[in-house]
Amino acid sequence: MASLIEMVPPSVAGRMLRSVFALPEPVKRLIAGAPVYRDGQRLALDTQLLLLMMRLEGERRLAGGTVEDAREGLSRTKVLLPGVPARPVATRKVDAGGVPARLYTPKGLAEGSPLLVFYHGGGWVVGDIETHDTVCRYLAVHAEVRVLSIEYRLAPEHPYPAAPDDALAAYAYAVEHAGELGADPSAIAVGGDSAGGNLAAVVGLLAERTPDFALLFYPATDFTVRRRSRELFEEGFYLTDADMVWFADHYVPEERRAEVKASPMLADDLSGFPPTYLATAGFDPLRDEGEEFAKRLDKAGVRVAVRRQEDLIHGFANTWSLGGRFREALSEAAGALRTGLYAGPRDRD
Template identity: 40%
Template sequence: MLHPQAEQAIALWSAGPSCADPGFGPADVAEVRRAALAEAGREPMEPVDRVEDVDAGGVRCRLHVPAGADGTLVFLHGGGFVFGEVGTHDAQSRRLANRTGRAVLTVDYRRPPEHPFPAAPDDVDAALAWLRDAGAAAGLPTARLAVLGDSAGGNLALVAALRHPGAFDAAVLVYPFLDPEQQAASYDEQDNEALSAAEARWYWQQYAATPDDLRHPDLAPLRASSFAGLPPTLVQVAEHDVLVGEDLELARRIAADGGTVRTTTYPGMIHGFWRHPQLFDAAEQALAEAADFLRGV
């Protein structure tokens, strides 16, 4: 059953345009981006000891460094690959820094349709190389490095961990967006306006430069040959999300390959809950769980 807060959020979010609407085009993409940035600017911003934009190997990133930071967290934001940026996720980046006690490097990766796959994972690679080579000089504690992403960012976080075995001491994947084939039954069972199956399909179509890309494991990481090299991984799932089936399948495969994985399903929740503590009590619960998980590795 949907939580009452989820029902209220769906009513609020469904008032805007949907990328699955006929005729949704470049002008609509630009308008949704503009509106999301304006809305994010009205969110409460928790103070963090140091906040600054950096050029990380040619990739714009934003640093949020709390006092006494004892590690660094690479944060890859959601938005279906198409939407989202460091500005829309600034409030969440601040919360992550304050809850985890780690410096947060939020990566402003390039987005489709202007920059399709593999621009985004390549930008993550460039930011990681900068962090390895210049992070300490930038005042970042790089001995303890973790990665976290929500939705499309969860895809990118998983791909980064698979591309760079041994680079991270932990990974947190918040309802990661994984399967362009939409094979899970949850695409029929949990189809709602928080994220519909049709919207998910549109995002994949924007992200892939060619049909062959949809079968590439760096775009569709459920196609990875093995998950054995992953660090300890927390998978956070929303019960009423079209992605719940593929997220649980990912956790099953990590465990089958001998990996350490914790899976938490948030009852009554929908896609998008994690970033909106003003709408969902469970958002702070999920942040607290992620912080506890990162402290324990």
């Protein structure tokens, strides 16, 4: 049976959510309850409040049940959490080598700007350009870049390796057609969140022309090992261990999970990977594998900045419109992207 909040139109529920986040801190603490501590970390008040509001949505989960239900659930958050930067952003459709894409161009951005090729999250099963529209707009405006958001094929209709194949094809298109996209061919980054971070990492390893920078939000990097953070945060912090199993089972057969296109952590050589900003969330089952990937990059001689947003949860990039710690975290990432692309080396022929 639907919960009361589920019967409220998403646009109305979204306004209610933002009004709660606008309350004074002491009032929000009364609503959220006692602080939550785990693994030496304290959950941010706004994160705790968001999780409470999610629970009021009933038993809806990120994954589980039918694929259609999971996709509908994530699409609802697009309406619940609308948000666009104050600066206008123009968009247009692009056929990126046979892969549908959307190009974001902030108003007034000069021709020849850097470009971010972005892959949305959603466990390779849910999510699309629309669910990550606000993230792409924010990064475009605050990093002063064009963003090409990729609509790669989803499982189970298109199982592995359809998604990484599309990711590589779209990136190759962006490199070849950078001028047509209004971008600088010597300043092209890849980025993504969660499953999209996985795809960006695959492109960083396997693309014929190495990207100039990688922006990875809480990436999935290894299907073959269960790390400690999956036990610590297996339930109650948005992405669950059960969700991860459900996504993996829909995406890639067990016998292929050690392939680099699925688990970039397992590549023999990471030394050619681009300079990277990698953000993890403290209360996230994926935390440890993201941070281990960063350590492997560093050991291979790659310039990498790893940042644990220790009081946040998986998916924080999509919640920036609520302000507070969510916006701070995405703003930091946008700054890293801008620095990496504008101040990075330009030694391409």
